[in-house]
Amino acid sequence: MINPEYFGFFAATLTTSAFLPQAFKIWKSKKAEGLSLSMYLVMATGTLSWLAYGLLIESPSIIVANSISLSIIVFIIIFIILSKR
Amino acid sequence: MINPEYFGFFAATLTTSAFLPQAFKIWKSKKAEGLSLSMYLVMATGTLSWLAYGLLIESPSIIVANSISLSIIVFIIIFIILSKR
Numbered sequence: 801m802i803n804p805e806y807f808g809f810f811a812a813t814l815t816t817s818a819f820l821p822q823a824f825k826i827w828k829s830k831k832a833e834g835l836s837l838s839m840y841l842v843m844a845t846g847t848l849s850w851l852a853y854g855l856l857i858e859s860p861s862i863i864v865a866n867s868i869s870l871s872i873i874v875f876i877i878i879f880i881i882l883s884k885r
Numbered sequence: 886m887i888n889p890e891y892f893g894f895f896a897a898t899l900t901t902s903a904f905l906p907q908a909f910k911i912w913k914s915k916k917a918e919g920l921s922l923s924m925y926l927v928m929a930t931g932t933l934s935w936l937a938y939g940l941l942i943e944s945p946s947i948i949v950a951n952s953i954s955l956s957i958i959v960f961i962i963i964f965i966i967l968s969k970r
Contacts, residue, residue: 802941804938804941804942807934807935807937807938807941808934808935808938810934811931811932811933811934811935811937811938812931813931814927814928814930814931814934815928815931815932815935817927818924818927818928818931821921821924836906839903839906842899842902842903843899843900843903845899846896846897846898846899846900846903847896847900848896849892849893849895849896849899850892850893850896850900852892852896853889853892853893853896853946856887856889856892857889857893857942857944859942859944861938862947
C-alpha cells in the first residue's frame with residue numbers, strides 16, 4: 801500500500817506553486833492592480849478552513865499545503881490593500 | 886467534538902467557488918485569451934492528486950471538493966486549447 805501522504809505532498813507542491821507566479825509578479829512590479837480583493841479574501845477564508853480541517857483530521861499534507869498557501873494569499877492581500885490606498 | 890467534515894465542506898465551497906468567476910467569464914465571452922494553459926495544467930494535475938489523496942484517506946470533503954474543482958479546471962483548459970486554434 802502506497803502512503804497517501806506521497807500523493808498529498810505531490811498535490812500540495814502543485815496547487816501551492818500555482819499561486820507563486822502571481823506573487824512573484826506583484827513582488828517584482830510592486831503593483832497589484834487588476835487583482836480581485838474579494839476573490840483573495842474568499843480564498844484566504846477557504847484556505848484557513850482547510851487548515852482547520854487538516855488539523856482536525858491530523859493530515860500532514862493538508863496542514864503544510866494550506867499553511868504555505870495561506871501565507872502567499874495573505875502576502876497578495878496585503879499588496880492589494882496597500883496598492884488601493 | 887465538531888465533525889471535521891463541516892470545516893471541510895465549508896472550505897470546499899469557498900475554494901471551489903473561487904474558480905467560478907473565471908469559468909463564467911469564459912462561458913459568457915467564449916474567449917479564454919490571457920489565461921495561462923500551463924498554470925491550469927499544473928492546477929489540474931494538483932487537483933487530480935488531491936482527489937487520489939482524498940480517496941486513499943477516505944475524506945468525503947476532499948473527494949467532493951476536488952472532483953468539482955477538477956471539472957471546472959478541465960472546462961477552462963478545453964476553452965484555452967480551443968481558443969488557441
